[in-house]
Amino acid sequence: MKKRSSLVAWLFIIVGTSYFLLPLIATFLFSLRAKKDTLGFTAYQRVFADSSFYETFLFSALMALLTIIASLLLLVPTVYWAYLRHPRLHRLIELVSLMPFVIPPIVLVFGLIKSYSRSPVILVQNRGLLIAGYMVLTLPYMYRAIDAGLRATNVKTLTEAAQSLGAGWPRIIWQVIVPNVRGALVNGAFLTFATVLGELTLAQYLAWPAFGPYLARISQNKAYEPAALTIISFALTWVIFGVVLLVNSKDQQQTQFGGTH
Amino acid sequence: MAEQASERGRGAQWQHLDLRRINWSWLGTVPFFLFACAFLVLPSASLVIGSFQDNEGNFTLQNIADLGQPSILNAYLLSVQVSGVTALLGTLVGGLLAWAMVLGRLPRFVRAFLIPFSGVASNFAGVPLAFAFIATLGRVGFVTVLLKNLGFDLYDQGFNLYSFWGLSATYLYFQIPLVVLILTPAFEALRPQWREAAESLGASGGYYWRSVALPILTPALLSTVVLLFGNAFGAYATAYALTGGSLNIVPIMIGAQIQGDILHNPNLGYALAFGMMVIMTLVLALYSWLQRRSARWLQ
Numbered sequence: 084m085k086k087r088s089s090l091v092a093w094l095f096i097i098v099g100t101s102y103f104l105l106p107l108i109a110t111f112l113f114s115l116r117a118k119k120d121t122l123g124f125t126a127y128q129r130v131f132a133d134s135s136f137y138e139t140f141l142f143s144a145l146m147a148l149l150t151i152i153a154s155l156l157l158l159v160p161t162v163y164w165a166y167l168r169h170p171r172l173h174r175l176i177e178l179v180s181l182m183p184f185v186i187p188p189i190v191l192v193f194g195l196i197k198s199y200s201r202s203p204v205i206l207v208q209n210r211g212l213l214i215a216g217y218m219v220l221t222l223p224y225m226y227r228a229i230d231a232g233l234r235a236t237n238v239k240t241l242t243e244a245a246q247s248l249g250a251g252w253p254r255i256i257w258q259v260i261v262p263n264v265r266g267a268l269v270n271g272a273f274l275t276f277a278t279v280l281g282e283l284t285l286a287q288y289l290a291w292p293a294f295g296p297y298l299a300r301i302s303q304n305k306a307y308e309p310a311a312l313t314i315i316s317f318a319l320t321w322v323i324f325g326v327v328l329l330v331n332s333k334d335q336q337q338t339q340f341g342g343t344h
Numbered sequence: 345m346a347e348q349a350s351e352r353g354r355g356a357q358w359q360h361l362d363l364r365r366i367n368w369s370w371l372g373t374v375p376f377f378l379f380a381c382a383f384l385v386l387p388s389a390s391l392v393i394g395s396f397q398d399n400e401g402n403f404t405l406q407n408i409a410d411l412g413q414p415s416i417l418n419a420y421l422l423s424v425q426v427s428g429v430t431a432l433l434g435t436l437v438g439g440l441l442a443w444a445m446v447l448g449r450l451p452r453f454v455r456a457f458l459i460p461f462s463g464v465a466s467n468f469a470g471v472p473l474a475f476a477f478i479a480t481l482g483r484v485g486f487v488t489v490l491l492k493n494l495g496f497d498l499y500d501q502g503f504n505l506y507s508f509w510g511l512s513a514t515y516l517y518f519q520i521p522l523v524v525l526i527l528t529p530a531f532e533a534l535r536p537q538w539r540e541a542a543e544s545l546g547a548s549g550g551y552y553w554r555s556v557a558l559p560i561l562t563p564a565l566l567s568t569v570v571l572l573f574g575n576a577f578g579a580y581a582t583a584y585a586l587t588g589g590s591l592n593i594v595p596i597m598i599g600a601q602i603q604g605d606i607l608h609n610p611n612l613g614y615a616l617a618f619g620m621m622v623i624m625t626l627v628l629a630l631y632s633w634l635q636r637r638s639a640r641w642l643q
Binding site for chain 1: 614
């Protein structure tokens with residue numbers, strides 16, 4: 084009985100793993116065939132020699148960074164304040180932070196374009212709108228990370244202790260609360276980074292030269308470079324999640340995963 | 345009541361303190377709600393309002409009725425089918441993988457590899473994922489050519505990567521790992537004592553699963569199906585990169601509408617998006633209801 088169930092389990096794992104590894108192997112082999120009759124890294128060299136690879140990558144990385152900073156500045160004080168003073172508003176904030184689940188990226192960008200391409204407020208050519216869109220897209224993950232971090236911290240006691248020592252609000256948030264939820268913040272930040280870096284929908288319809296649209300353009304026009312880029316993207320995702328797992332194993336927190344497809 | 349009355353009385357006594365007596369602390373959350381109104385509520389509300397207006401801005405239900413025209417109805421149907429099939433298959437396959445990993449008595453490295461891999465794979469989507477599948481199952485893809493050399497032509501057998509089953513196979517690549525991540529804790533919550541108790545009362549393995557384990561897992565399984573449905577229903581980038589817009593699912597149709605008003609009626613486009621929001625809202629409501637039910641068991 085014990086032996087049989089283990090055998091079936093092996094079978095499932097092997098079949099499942101091959102479904103996941105085959106596309107990666109196929110893509111990798113394909114990426115090596117850029118030069119006729121030889122295997123080599125020509126496709127990768129071409130990718131790294133392309134200046135728009137760096138330009139779009141840096142643009143998306145910068146947008147991701149700005150999104151993270153803006154999200155943290157908006158959410159950490161809000162959620163902290165709700166914990167401290169307004170338990171009832173807490174429910175409402177939670178509800179709002181779930182709303183992006185109801186609005187898929189394609190619908191969000193549609194609504195943003197409809198709302199901000201006419202007077203009185205024209206924002207479609209402002210990169211602030213792209214960042215705001217990304218903040219909405221990643222709001223559920225960011226909120227959950229911050230909320231989980233604060234829930235595990237004794238917000239009230241820490242605040243009172245800091246106040247009794249004469250600390251002001253900026254100092255309490257920056258030097259007392261943030262260090263206590265650092266692991267959770269890093270978790271949310273990297274998820275945001277992973278989501279924004281390759282994001283296609285918002286960047287494409289708001290017409291920004293981002294990494295996602297670049298990948299889409301290359302994969303329509305070239306044969307071997309997109310294979311190399313796919314492998315590079317997969318490796319990048321591993322690096323990002325490696326950091327998340329590392330941070331979490333130190334903090335003993337549950338990892339959360341998510342993203343847009 | 346008495347306390348409130350005395351509070352009021354004191355307020356009247358020291359009127360210069362009135363401003364301080366009002367609870368101003370909600371002001372701290374104003375930036376968040378302003379942000380949410382501007383970039384979450386306003387865009388979605390403007391789509392909802394637009395779907396009930398004609399070109400002159402008068403109220404109409406015509407756009408909603410027009411969602412019933414064949415091309416749009418088919419897009420919704422195809423979207424629902426792709427989401428439904430990948431949700432069910434994803435839960436089944438992912439559930440079996442999670443079961444094998446947790447209860448299959450496998451060495452530790454299987455889990456040490458599978459969990460982080462699932463985290464990465466569930467986030468591996470969009471253009472790179474689509475291209476990986478083109479390199480695997482496309483017309484000159486690795487597996488296609490391999491099978492052809494073995495005498496089996498996938499495409500002669502009716503398979504096409506750029507069609508329903510092709511898109512479903514691609515979506516499963518991020519659906520299955522998500523299931524593994526969600527269901528692993530659920531399988532871990534099955535206590536060995538329950539199985540021992542069932543066995544000591546004479547239950548077979550099959551009987552234990554049918555009568556004890558599955559009923560406990562059912563809410564978790566159902567909420568996983570619902571979550572995956574929503575996950576696939578809203579997906580745009582993967583479908584766009586794979587089919588380039590040839591497969592008519594709702595997100596692709598909305599994309600084409602944004603680019604070039606393919607419906608020749610902007611307000612019908614808004615209604616199309618509104619329909620998506622309605623379905624996603626139903627999905628979320630069902631999900632949170634199921635979550636509350638499964639939380640009772642999995643503590």
